[in-house]
Amino acid sequence: MxxxxxxxxxxxxxxxxxxxxxxxxxxxxxxxxxxxxxxxxxxxxxxxxxxxxxxxxxxxxxxxxxxxxxxxxxxxxxxxxxxxxxxxxxxxxxxxxxxxxxxxxxxxxxxxxxxxxxxxxxxxxxxxxxxxxxxxYRPAYDGLRLLGYQWSPRSHALKDFLSGYLVGYQWLDFEQDAEARTLLAATGFSAQELPVVIYRDGQAVAQPERQELARHLGLLAAARQELYDVVIVGAGPAGLAAAVYGASEGLRTLLIERQTPGGQAGSSSRIENYLGFPTGLSGSELTHRAWTQATRLGAELMAPQEVTSLAVQDGYKLLTLSDGSQVRARAVVLTMGVSYRTLQAPGLARLSGAGVYYGAARTEARSCRAQPVFVVGGGNSAGQAAMYLSGFASRVYIVIRGGSLAASMSAYLIEQLTQTPNVEILPYTQVCEACGESSLEAVVVQAEGQESVCYPARALFIFIGTRPSTEWISSLALCDPKGFLLTGRELLADSRFAQAWLEPREPHLLETSIPGLFAAGDGRSGAMARVASAVGEGSMAIKFVHQYLGE
The missing domain is CATH 3.40.50.2300 (Response regulator)
Structure with missing residues (x-):
C-alpha cells in the first residue's frame, strides 16, 4: 500500500x-x-x-x-x-x-x-x-476502477467479464457516486463515453473491448507454439479438468475460452453437492482453483478468444480463431458446454443488461439491495441464484412453468429455498412482459387460468433451458437433432455414421465422428448436467487422446 x-x-x-x-x-x-x-x-x-x-x-x-x-x-x-x-x-x-x-x-x-x-x-x-x-484516514482503493451507469448493458458486460476472471475492481455508479464524477473529469472523458476503466497505473480507457482489457490484465492473447498435442475448446468444468490432466501428463496443452472461464457452473453462487467440499464453494472459486492448477502444471490458457471453424489436414486439426489467426493440434477436445436460451416476451430484449440478465446473479446482486427481484427457471442454477439474491433483495420470486421444483432441482436446494422467508415460488406461471424506460421497473406475470399481475422489480434473472454451443462445428461433426455432439457408441446408432467414419476401428467412448476430435461435458449428447460428471468426462477425454495419439 x-x-x-x-x-x-x-x-x-x-x-x-x-x-x-x-x-x-x-x-x-x-x-x-x-x-x-x-x-x-x-x-x-x-x-x-x-x-x-x-x-x-x-x-x-x-x-x-x-x-x-x-x-x-x-x-x-x-x-x-x-x-x-x-x-x-x-x-x-x-x-x-x-x-x-x-x-x-x-x-x-x-x-x-x-x-x-x-x-x-x-x-x-x-x-x-x-x-x-x-x-x-481510510486507505483509498488503489486497484482497477470501473466507472459507468448501473443500468447500462455496456457496464454490465464489463462487470461480468471482470468478475468472470476474478479480477478485483471497484464499481462506481456515475449517477450515484460523486467520486465517479470527479474521477471521470480527471480522465478527460465525457459522460457519453462511459463506461471507463481506470487501471491501477492511472491509465484510463473508455468503452474498452474485451480483448483490449484482457491484454492489459495479462491474459494470453495468442498461441505460443506452432503445434499442440491437444487443444481444448471451452473452459467450463470439463475443459478445465481436461487442461489439468493434459498438462500433468506431459501433453502440450492449450485451452481456449471465448467468454469467461467456468461456464454455467462458474456463475453459480454456491455448489454444495460437489465431492470434497462439505460446506460448499462458489462456482467462481472452483473455477479459479482449476484455472490456477492447470496453469501451474503447464497448460496455456487463451482468452477471450473464439474458435470459428475447424478443418482437418493430413490428420492435423487446424482451428481458425475470430481474429483470423490459426492454431494447429494433433487432437482437439470440445467442451463448449451450453448457454441459456433467451426468454421471449415484450421488453426483455430491450432491457437486456439493464435489469434483465441471463445468469449474472453474483455480478448484479448488490444493485438489488432492498429491492424485489425475479428469478425465472427451476434448475439448480436458478435455485443457487435465488439463495444468493435473498441475502440482498427484499423479496425473491421464483417463476416456474411447472407445479413444483422437485423434477429439476436438488432436494437440498429446495429445502433451503422453502426455509428462506423472503423467497416465494410462483408455480404454473410465466413472464409476460418486462416494463421500464431505461431500466427494468416492473415484471408482468400470469399464472394458469388467472389474470396477469404486474409486480415492481429491480432485476430479472433468467435461467431457462439450454442449447449447445455447437453451431460452428455442427456441419463437420455429427450432432443429434437438438445440436448436441454425438460420441462413441451413440454414433453407431446413427444412419449417417457409416458415411462419416472411415477408420477401421470403432470410435473411442468420447470421440466424435471426426477421428481425434473428442467431446466432453454438457455439449455432448447424453451427458449429465452436473459439475462432477463434466469434470469426470474432461479427465476421461485425455485418456482417449493418449490412445488416439498412440495409434
Whole structure:
C-alpha cells in the first residue's frame, strides 16, 4: 500500500530544500515527501494527485509566492482533499494575513519561519496534525476502477467479464457516486463515453473491448507454439479438468475460452453437492482453483478468444480463431458446454443488461439491495441464484412453468429455498412482459387460468433451458437433432455414421465422428448436467487422446 504524501510548496529553492530536509529527517519512515517550487505547479500537482487517487496527509505552503499565494494552494487542497491537514508557512510580518486565512481557507495551523530548532518549533505541531489525520484516514482503493451507469448493458458486460476472471475492481455508479464524477473529469472523458476503466497505473480507457482489457490484465492473447498435442475448446468444468490432466501428463496443452472461464457452473453462487467440499464453494472459486492448477502444471490458457471453424489436414486439426489467426493440434477436445436460451416476451430484449440478465446473479446482486427481484427457471442454477439474491433483495420470486421444483432441482436446494422467508415460488406461471424506460421497473406475470399481475422489480434473472454451443462445428461433426455432439457408441446408432467414419476401428467412448476430435461435458449428447460428471468426462477425454495419439 502506498505511503501517504506530504506536499511542501515554496518558491525559494533554499527554503524548500530546508523544509524537505527537516520533513525527511522526521517523517520519511511513514510518509512520502513531495517538494514543489511554485504555486501554479502546486495546483497542477494537486489535480494530478487527485486523478491518481493518491493519499495526501498534509500540505505546507508558503504564503508569499508570485502568481499563486499559499492560501490559494491550501484552498484548492481543501476542495480536492478535504481530509488533508493544511499549514501556512509565513513570516512574522504576515501573521495577520495568516490569521484571516484560518477563517477564509479553514487552515489547520500556521507556522512562522524560521523554526530552529525544528524539534521544538516544527515537529510537535506536525506530529499532532498527522496523528489527527491518521485517526480518520481510510486507505483509498488503489486497484482497477470501473466507472459507468448501473443500468447500462455496456457496464454490465464489463462487470461480468471482470468478475468472470476474478479480477478485483471497484464499481462506481456515475449517477450515484460523486467520486465517479470527479474521477471521470480527471480522465478527460465525457459522460457519453462511459463506461471507463481506470487501471491501477492511472491509465484510463473508455468503452474498452474485451480483448483490449484482457491484454492489459495479462491474459494470453495468442498461441505460443506452432503445434499442440491437444487443444481444448471451452473452459467450463470439463475443459478445465481436461487442461489439468493434459498438462500433468506431459501433453502440450492449450485451452481456449471465448467468454469467461467456468461456464454455467462458474456463475453459480454456491455448489454444495460437489465431492470434497462439505460446506460448499462458489462456482467462481472452483473455477479459479482449476484455472490456477492447470496453469501451474503447464497448460496455456487463451482468452477471450473464439474458435470459428475447424478443418482437418493430413490428420492435423487446424482451428481458425475470430481474429483470423490459426492454431494447429494433433487432437482437439470440445467442451463448449451450453448457454441459456433467451426468454421471449415484450421488453426483455430491450432491457437486456439493464435489469434483465441471463445468469449474472453474483455480478448484479448488490444493485438489488432492498429491492424485489425475479428469478425465472427451476434448475439448480436458478435455485443457487435465488439463495444468493435473498441475502440482498427484499423479496425473491421464483417463476416456474411447472407445479413444483422437485423434477429439476436438488432436494437440498429446495429445502433451503422453502426455509428462506423472503423467497416465494410462483408455480404454473410465466413472464409476460418486462416494463421500464431505461431500466427494468416492473415484471408482468400470469399464472394458469388467472389474470396477469404486474409486480415492481429491480432485476430479472433468467435461467431457462439450454442449447449447445455447437453451431460452428455442427456441419463437420455429427450432432443429434437438438445440436448436441454425438460420441462413441451413440454414433453407431446413427444412419449417417457409416458415411462419416472411415477408420477401421470403432470410435473411442468420447470421440466424435471426426477421428481425434473428442467431446466432453454438457455439449455432448447424453451427458449429465452436473459439475462432477463434466469434470469426470474432461479427465476421461485425455485418456482417449493418449490412445488416439498412440495409434
Amino acid at each position: 502506498k505511503k501517504p504524501l506530504i506536499l511542501a510548496v515554496d518558491d525559494d529553492p533554499q527554503v524548500l530544500a530546508a523544509i524537505t530536509r527537516d520533513l525527511r529527517q522526521e517523517f520519511r519512515q511513514h510518509y512520502r515527501l513531495l517538494p514543489v517550487g511554485s504555486g501554479p505547479e502546486a495546483l497542477a500537482t494537486l489535480d494530478a494527485l487527485r486523478a491518481r487517487a493518491e493519499p495526501l496527509a498534509l500540505v505546507l505552503a508558503d504564503q508569499r509566492m508570485p502568481e499563486v499565494e499559499g492560501v490559494e494552494v491550501l484552498t484548492r487542497a481543501r476542495e480536492l482533499f478535504p481530509e488533508a491537514k493544511r499549514v501556512l508557512l509565513t513570516a512574522y510580518a504576515d501573521t495577520t494575513a495568516a490569521i484571516r486565512a484560518i477563517n477564509s481557507a479553514q487552515l489547520d495551523y500556521y507556522l512562522l519561519k524560521p523554526w530552529d530548532p525544528p524539534e521544538q518549533l516544527f515537529y510537535p505541531t506536525l506530529r499532532d496534525l498527522l496523528a489527527s489525520w491518521q485517526a480518520t
